[in-house]
Amino acid sequence: MRIIFASGNKGKIREASEILGEDYEIITPASLGINEEIEETGNTLKENSLIKAEYLYKRTGMNVFADDTGLEVDALGGAPGVHSARYATDGHDFDANIDKLLLELSKHPGEPRSARFKSVVTLLINGERHFFEGTIEGRIAESRSGVNGFGYDPVFIADAYPGRTFAEVPEEAKNAVSHRGQSLRAMAAWLKENGF
Numbered sequence: 627m628r629i630i631f632a633s634g635n636k637g638k639i640r641e642a643s644e645i646l647g648e649d650y651e652i653i654t655p656a657s658l659g660i661n662e663e664i665e666e667t668g669n670t671l672k673e674n675s676l677i678k679a680e681y682l683y684k685r686t687g688m689n690v691f692a693d694d695t696g697l698e699v700d701a702l703g704g705a706p707g708v709h710s711a712r713y714a715t716d717g718h719d720f721d722a723n724i725d726k727l728l729l730e731l732s733k734h735p736g737e738p739r740s741a742r743f744k745s746v747v748t749l750l751i752n753g754e755r756h757f758f759e760g761t762i763e764g765r766i767a768e769s770r771s772g773v774n775g776f777g778y779d780p781v782f783i784a785d786a787y788p789g790r791t792f793a794e795v796p797e798e799a800k801n802a803v804s805h806r807g808q809s810l811r812a813m814a815a816w817l818k819e820n821g822f
């Protein structure tokens with residue numbers, strides 16, 4: 627089936643294509659000429675994923691899904707959380723976000739560096755809303771390593787792959803355990819069960 631993924635993030639789009647497989651043709655907003663940034667004004671990941679999905683549904687009338695992801699760091703009281711994309715600047719600057727994260731954590735020496743990614747996916751299908759979630763536990767590394775993935779991957783060490791950041795494991799290995807891997811596989815299972 628053809629379905630819009632309400633994202634302009636190339637890393638996320640590549641991951642979603644790999645996770646959902648050939649039964650789903652992912653359409654990007656950019657391929658439909660929709661390039662404007664959708665303002666994420668919600669207070670929770672669920673609200674923001676719904677905002678993105680509804681915006682695209684209203685614009686196109688097509689079936690659509692959206693993901694919103696947050697990184698929760700325990701020593702920072704759950705920050706950056708829902709503000710993960712704009713932690714350091716207003717502009718999705720991955721490098722600046724990591725710099726700020728490492729700087730803030732350096733102010734908490736000796737405290738655990740435990741953290742988790744949470745993903746909430748909203749699926750709008752025939753106008754109905756469905757939500758799917760995923761969480762991956764891990765910790766924040768002392769410094770960056772690896773070149774794969776995107777966002778905070780160079781400093782996130784999943785408990786499932788000790789000693790390596792998400793940017794050091796192959797994409798399939800990340801997707802097999804990741805927050806978005808879980809939420810998107812749950813969505814795909816629901817779509818299959820319901821005949822889509």
Ligand code: IMP
Binds near residue numbers: 776779
């Ligand atoms: P959003 O869901 O696109 O708003 O993402 C929030 C922030 O988390 C952005 O800075 C993303 O780059 C980052 N992010 C989302 N998913 C991942 C991931 O799988 N790994 C690392 N960073 C991510």
